[in-house]
Amino acid sequence: MPTATSDDDRDPDLVAVKEGTEVAGGMTRPVGLDRDRILRGAVDYIDAHGLAALTMRRLGASLGVEAMALYRYVPGREDLLDGVVERVVETLFVKDDGDDLYIEEHNGWQDYLMRLAHGIRRIALAHPSVFPLIASRPPAAPWVRPPLRSLRLVESFLGTLTEAGFSDQAAIAAYRAYSSFLLGHLLLEVTQLGAQVSLLDQPEGDPEAQRKTDLTLFPNLQRTEQLLSLDKSAAEFEDALENLLDRLEGVLREARNSGGEVEDLA
Amino acid sequence: MPTATSDDDRDPDLVAVKEGTEVAGGMTRPVGLDRDRILRGAVDYIDAHGLAALTMRRLGASLGVEAMALYRYVPGREDLLDGVVERVVETLFVKDDGDDLYIEEHNGWQDYLMRLAHGIRRIALAHPSVFPLIASRPPAAPWVRPPLRSLRLVESFLGTLTEAGFSDQAAIAAYRAYSSFLLGHLLLEVTQLGAQVSLLDQPEGDPEAQRKTDLTLFPNLQRTEQLLSLDKSAAEFEDALENLLDRLEGVLREARNSGGEVEDLA
DNA sequence: CAAGATCCGTTTACGTAGTAAACGGGAGGG
């Protein structure tokens, strides 16, 4: 009987979350506050207890400080969340340890898009409770499409594709298709990941009455229930990404052959 | 100079939202309460003022009643939101007027998937502020993937594909790819739609200092800014959907030719 | 028709949220 998330091969985007460096019994040491410390604390808190549990008072307490102290560094809760999103997204650019996602230098646009996709997926899996925030917070400009939430990122995306021969229209169409793909796949993957843990901390009485809705009326669901519960997210992500790249390659080749006229994805 | 959302042809999924039937000056008549009236009121309220503005007290007031009256029909706010999602999703199944999305009877699985996709898209565009709720609320079972949030729907999906010759694995892979596609595209489309209105009701002082971030450092963004602001959502949706169907068709054909062995999307 | 019982919206009240405003103590500079 296969449980979720375990295939034989390891998922390279799935990295163990590192423990805090200095927390001993739950109290942190009372060194001076700092916007960056606050943001880091907020990310940690959301990772640990979920987004809904993050309140100014509790975040303050987790940093060993009263809630109002936070307001000297952060205008309010909303801006705090914006800061959290920004901070987590910027994880992409820091060359943490010997990992391979160094967005700027790349071998061809396909390699770039694959690196980028796995970089974002790694972020999503490292912070499942933060990702919905990345996905749904209103972006700076309307054409900044989550989860690619930084001007620098979009600039680099468009630059890479146009340098590779994409027309402006085609590059933008690719950008839209790519962001839709990432958002859909990762949001669903992360949601299911969160659902598993939230099912665990809700034992909910009878383990025999656990199967709340009986599926006798739904033969296809009943027959395929084990298959439906299998988690193939990594493989599906890879496959869909490959398909998208193939599609973009087709667009590029067509545009090259047919000379000048515009031919975007639509 | 093209503004967003306006192409020459009309978007068939975009229907004008009908006005309330009985509201005159903002006060509703004080007839008896009712779970369905509450849910309808909640949907209307979210459509009108956004999800964040929905509170029990305000919803009560909009129905001409105190907040606590709602608790006789709804266990609490969370369940109210669940009810809202359920109600809006069920819109799919009602044959409202002479529209063509009658999910059950169909001509081939491609036709079914296209009808379904446009049906969901219609819902998303009719209730842009509700859709994020549809997308992110924890589903009944972990394998119910938003935005296809009903057992009946998933059952019908799997039944249609398996009847058409898909193996169980292939049908489920198709279900996953399809839901990811829908979620990504529609969530982004709806987000941008909400951003436009929220930019309008925030005139924000100087119209000359409106361009908050200057793009001199981002030449690709600067050059393609008008293109980026163009809204081609409908065409892109159609194109990506077509591509997905092609892909599924390939899977089906392969499986037919190569006899029995399993070949899912991954 | 009288007398509960039941239904349903209101009132009151409590705990927790975000945050404005006043406060206070310690560090550094004149």
Next chain:
DNA sequence: CCCTCCCGTTTACTACGTAAACGGATCTTG
């Protein structure tokens, strides 16, 4: 030594979700 920032605390206010008690219709039953 005193003044003045700096920075975290205290206090206080409003709005939220919701538990609990309340009260007037309306219905049921003898």
